[in-house]
Amino acid sequence: MTLEEARRRVNELRDLIRYHNYRYYVLNDPEISDAEYDRLLRELQELEARFPELQSPDSPTAQVGARPLEATFRPVRHPTRMYSLDNAFSFEELRAFEERIERALGEKGPFPYTVEHKVDGLSVNLYYEEGVLVFGATRGDGEVGEEVTQNLLTIPTIPRRLKGVPERLEVRGEVYMPIEAFLRLNEELEEKGEKIFKNPRNAAAGSLRQKDPRITARRGLRATFYALGLGLEESGLGTQYELLHWLKEKGFPVEHGFARAKGAPGVEEVYQKWLKERHRLPFEADGVVVKLDELKLWRDLGYTARAPRFAIAYKFPAEEKETRLLEVVFQVGRTGRVTPVGILEPVFLGGSEVSRVTLHNESYIEELDLRIGDWVLVHKAGGVIPEVLRVLKERRTGAERPIRWPETCPECGHALVKEGKVHRCPNPLCPAKRFEAIRHYASRKAMDIQGLGEKLIEKLLEKGLVRDVADLYRLRKEDLVELERMGEKSAENLLRQIEESKGRGLERLLFALGLPGVGEVLARNLARRFRTVDRLLEASLEELLEVEEVGELTAQNLLATLKDPAFRDLIRRLKAAGVEMEAKEVGEGPLSGLTFVITGELSRPREEVKALLRRLGAKVTDAVSRKTSYLVVGEAPGSKLEKARALGVPVLEEEAFWRFLEEKAGVREA
DSSP: OOHHHHHHHHHHHHHHHHHHHIIIIISSOOSSOHHHHHHHHHHHHHHHHHOGGGOOTTSGGGSOTTSOOSSOOOEEEOSSOOOOOOEEOSHHHHHHHHHHHHHHHTOOSOOEEEEEEEEOSEEEEEEEETTEEEEEEEOTTSSEEEBOHHHHTTSTTSOSBOSSOOSEEEEEEEEEOOHHHHHHHHHHHHHTTOOOOSSHHHHHHHHHTOSSHHHHHHTTOEEEEEEEBTBHHHHTOOBHHHHHHHHHHTTOOOOTTOEEEEHHHHHHHHHHHHHHHGGGSSSOEEEEEEEESBHHHHHHHOBOSSSBSSEEEEEOOOOEEEEEEEEEEEEEOTTOBEEEEEEEEEEEETTEEEEEEEOOSHHHHHHHTOEETOEEEEEEETTTEEEEEEEOGGGOOSOOEEOOOOSBOTTTOOBOEEETTEEEOOOTTOHHHHHHHHHHHHSTTTTOOTTOOHHHHHHHHHTTSOSSGGGGGGOOHHHHTTSTTOOHHHHHHHHHHHHHGGGSOHHHHHHHTTOTTOOHHHHHHHHHHHOBHHHHHTOOHHHHHTSTTOOHHHHHHHHHHHHOHHHHHHHHHHHHTTOOOBOOOOOOSTTTTOEEEEESBOSSOHHHHHHHHHHTTOEEOSSOOTTOOEEEEOBSOOHHHHHHHHHTOOEEEHHHHHHHHHHHHOOOOO
16 A cells, blocks of 8 residues: 555544544444444554554554543643733723723724623633644633543544634634533432532533543533734734634634624624624623734733733623522422422523522532521523522521421322432322422423313312323313313313324324423434334333433433333333324425435524424434435534535535525525
């Protein structure tokens, strides 16, 4: 083999191994066996040993892969210092920032600014030499951070190689956890009785610093980039606005909501608009970052000891309020887990009145040292869920009382069992478990049985008309009209809704049944993988672990439920009632027969685009193959783009994708 032949094969092998690493560690959906993977890796190792000049620091053979790190993260010095930002909390302070610039430059404003969302995450620095990623590190003290390269590379949008960039380059950004992933992670931790994260930033930091990159890969971290350190001068860029577009062109994810503004009044206009929209963002933002747009002015202004003089963080008002914990009640969920709920003196927070707050589990209460009667500081975790930040112990009077856990179920009186820090009711006939299970089954995102509200569920259980969800399909009109406030018309409407729910399909049914750890996404993945409930019931632990989003604990809990005789009996009775037990096939539509795969970040949420394609009759999959009709490419595409090109799959950039939909299906981008 000649050197040139070896170079071509080495590059091919590296691309293949990176692709399969992504399938295995990030998507949990491998396409090849371990033996096949090992063969590719061995071939690459042998070629690199035979041709040492082809060795490279970014080769898969030079990386730890997915093995847990054995020591603490090693310190690494940033080539150029990373700074913090000074803060402004009012328009007056923003205007004072602009006045300082005017004095320093000897010029009168208004100046042009670029305004960006201040994503609340963990600052990181990526260092490249000759376009190859050498390391990724946390900011640390600005001079020295922790090297977390392997964990950063589990974020699929972070490029390993760059083209057309300065020889030495630092790219700065933020690693964050989307709110949806944060809430899902805390729910999983709470179910296991483990310590939950206080906010998405802490969750992102804790996830990025996992010793095992496989755990990091499952946490759903994302990144956004917004600055250059080393290499800024050599880039030839003139403005921050151009810099953000340059980063996008080089394959880095960039938060798409940045804007230009003229002077402090222009910034204020953007700020007020984004303040109203902050709770609609998929990530937590605690303000906006305001930067002078012209980069040459940055050199003129320079830095203080801790922050640049040309930029400032204009913070949103803190959404935290003081109130008092009046009482604690205990609720029983559909799995039997007992959750303490704090009753608060009502307080207006984040656009709504808050009077109840989840206290999660025993560990959470112990860590806070929370007592009934305490004054507490509350906020909305992820901008959504009311939560206690801390106890104001300085306001204690001595009249506060400790929180006592019940020894018996507050709903049925059965003795509770304790699993670690989690308390459960083991009684399968507990009315609270029945109520919650039926309520969830009938909810909009599950089987969507309109008219089956909480009051009616309580009446049905009280009268003994239902014991579980299968009994809903045995209800008769004469049973329902006997109930208070239930006329013939209402009874007929409810029975029609129950009948229609039979055809929702396997995906909705699996979510509705409240299987352990199974949310909407995992229900869809299970339905797609197994296609029928009978096939799912016979799944092995290994087969469950092959499903995207399924980890070891989820797989074990799922397997136990699927083998449980009571669950199998429930499935049998639902099947006998005529409930559909198969995954729905793609419907007919203008895109019938076409298969789409999406890579990169689109201007609209990916799940929304997938749902649109399915409504139009298309099939949407996660893996590129020769059967793929089109690959839709957003910002910062991953390895799917390389594979599509190798297979000759047509590629649609986002703008071309929307033109395609308008032409084929009459759908325009909203």
